[in-house]
Amino acid sequence: MQAKLQVLPEKGEPFEVEIGNTATIGRTHDNTVCLRFSPRVSRQHAIIRCHNADQYQVIDLGSLNGTYVNDKRVIMPVVLQSGDRVTIADNELVFIQPDALPCSSETLEATIAGTRATSAPSIAEVALLVCDIRGFSAAAEIIPGSELAQLLGAWFRDAGNIINDNQGVIDKFIGDGLLAYWTKQNDPSECELALRATKSLLTLAGITTWVGAPQNFRIVISLHYGRVTCGNIGLVPQRDATVIGDTVNTVFRLEILTKEMGRTVIASEGFVSRLTESTAFDDLGEYTLRGKLKPVRVFGLHQPGEATSSP
Numbered sequence: 001m002q003a004k005l006q007v008l009p010e011k012g013e014p015f016e017v018e019i020g021n022t023a024t025i026g027r028t029h030d031n032t033v034c035l036r037f038s039p040r041v042s043r044q045h046a047i048i049r050c051h052n053a054d055q056y057q058v059i060d061l062g063s064l065n066g067t068y069v070n071d072k073r074v075i076m077p078v079v080l081q082s083g084d085r086v087t088i089a090d091n092e093l094v095f096i097q098p099d100a101l102p103c104s105s106e107t108l109e110a111t112i113a114g115t116r117a118t119s120a121p122s123i124a125e126v127a128l129l130v131c132d133i134r135g136f137s138a139a140a141e142i143i144p145g146s147e148l149a150q151l152l153g154a155w156f157r158d159a160g161n162i163i164n165d166n167q168g169v170i171d172k173f174i175g176d177g178l179l180a181y182w183t184k185q186n187d188p189s190e191c192e193l194a195l196r197a198t199k200s201l202l203t204l205a206g207i208t209t210w211v212g213a214p215q216n217f218r219i220v221i222s223l224h225y226g227r228v229t230c231g232n233i234g235l236v237p238q239r240d241a242t243v244i245g246d247t248v249n250t251v252f253r254l255e256i257l258t259k260e261m262g263r264t265v266i267a268s269e270g271f272v273s274r275l276t277e278s279t280a281f282d283d284l285g286e287y288t289l290r291g292k293l294k295p296v297r298v299f300g301l302h303q304p305g306e307a308t309s310s311p
Helices: 105-110 136-140 145-165 190-206 246-261
Strands: 004-008 015-018 022-026 046-051 055-060 085-088 091-096 122-134 169-174 177-182 218-232 241-244 265-268 281-287 296-301
Touching: 046 085, 046 169, 055 145, 055 169, 122 136, 122 145, 122 190, 122 241, 122 246, 145 169, 145 177, 145 190, 177 190, 177 246, 190 218, 218 246, 241 246, 246 265, 246 296
Parallel strands: 218 265
Antiparallel strands: 004 015, 004 091, 022 046, 046 055, 085 091, 122 177, 122 218, 169 177, 218 241, 265 296, 281 296
C-alpha cells in the first residue's frame, strides 16, 4: 500500500493525501498538501521525498516558522517512520506507511551502495554529483537551531532548483549533502549539464552566509561518470529511479578526497574526458581511493586561491 499523510489542518476538516515520489507542503494551491488557512505556513514550506525503495524523508525548505517531527525541529533531512507526527504551524500531518521496514538516518547512509528496489533494475551510464557543506558541524555548534534550519532548508531548496533547471535528478539527501545524477544526453552531454550545475552551485554558495559562524559558507563537490544499476524506487511509474553500485561509491570517495586535498571541486578522468572543453581542470595525478585497488586519475576545477598542480 502507498504511503499517505493524515492531515489535521488548523482550520477545516481532516483529510488524507497519498504520497508518490514527492509531496510538497505549503500555503499555495500548487502544493500536494495545501494549508491555505494558516498564515504562518510558507508558500513552499516543506517537501517529503521517497527514495531507496520505501524510505521517506521530510526536508524543510527554509521556512520561517519551521517544520517539526515529533516536536523536534527539522534541521537536516529526517527519515520518517510510520506514525510520525509532522507539525507545521498549528497543522498536524501524520505519516502512515503500511508494511514499512524500520529505518533510521544511520540505516539510510548505509544503503548508498544498495537498495530494496521493487522492480527489475536496469544498467545506465550517468554523470554523478555529490555536494557537501564544508564545516557544517562547527557552524552547527554556534548557530541557533532555528536559524540553522532556515539556512539549510533554503540551501536545499535552491540547490534542488539548480539541479532540476540543469535537467538533473536529486537521488537523495544525506545529512548536509546531496547526490544528484544526469542520464545520457546528446547535446549538451550529461557531464556538461552536471558541470553547469556545479558552477551554479558554487555561485549560490558564494552568496550564502553563515551568521556568526567561524568561517564563510563553503561547499565541496565531486563529479564522476560511469555505469550504475538503476532501480525504480516504487510501484508508481512517475517515481524517480535510485542509482547504486561501485560508481556511486567512487563519487563519494572523491568527495572525501576534496577535503584531504583542500580542493573545492574534484572530477574523475571519466567525467572530464566527456567534456567538450576540459581546460578549466587541472590534472592532479592518480590517487588510490579508500576501498579501491586501482588508482583513479583526478582533476581539480580552477578555483581562486587553490593550487594548480597535484600536492
